[in-house]
Amino acid sequence: MDSSLALILSLVITVNPAATCWPNNPLSAREKQSHLLVFAVLSGSLFALGSLAGGIFSLLEISSPTFRLGAGLVIGLSCGKWLVAPNLTPTHEDSNRESLHIVLHMLSPGPVFAAIAGGGDAGIMPLLIACTILLVILGAATLTKVADMNIRNAVVRLFGASGVAIAVIIGLDAARTV
DSSP states (O other): OOHHHHHHHHHHHHHOHHHHHSOSSOOOHHHHHHHHHHHHHHHHHHHHHHHTHHHHHHHHTOOHHHHHHHHHHHHHHHHHHHHHOSOOSOOGGGGGGHHHHHHHHHTSHHHHHHHHHHHHHTOHHHHHHHHHHHHHHHHHHHHSOOSOHHHHHHHHHHHHHHHHHHHHHHHHHHHHHO
């Protein structure tokens, strides 16, 4: 698989826009604007972390394929949780915690490792494109209303299964080059 495509897929799938943008309760227009701002800042943060990949690899004294091997494991575990529990978002009573949930989710090990591994493997320009695509998908998902929570849960599980498959592909590719 092309490293740029693997970067885009792993970043979008580990963030899981369905789980992040389709909460248990409908969002007001003000909350949607707030979420879009949070998504922009967090996409920029993932880009910054991915841009530092060379320095991180030097600091850890590892190669890019070795880091990708570990990132594949982290991505697989991160996405596997959506297969088991697709409804891990704050409930209506906890609506003031949704922004915190988004920050903690997007800066969790799965997306961070995907950004760093992709930035070290594909480079800065594909990382910028991947973060931009992620931001567009998150924006579109935020503006889309979900009619049925069963559909939402099915999409979340689809992202989880896709993430596990991408993690296996990334891990096998990295194992061949290590």
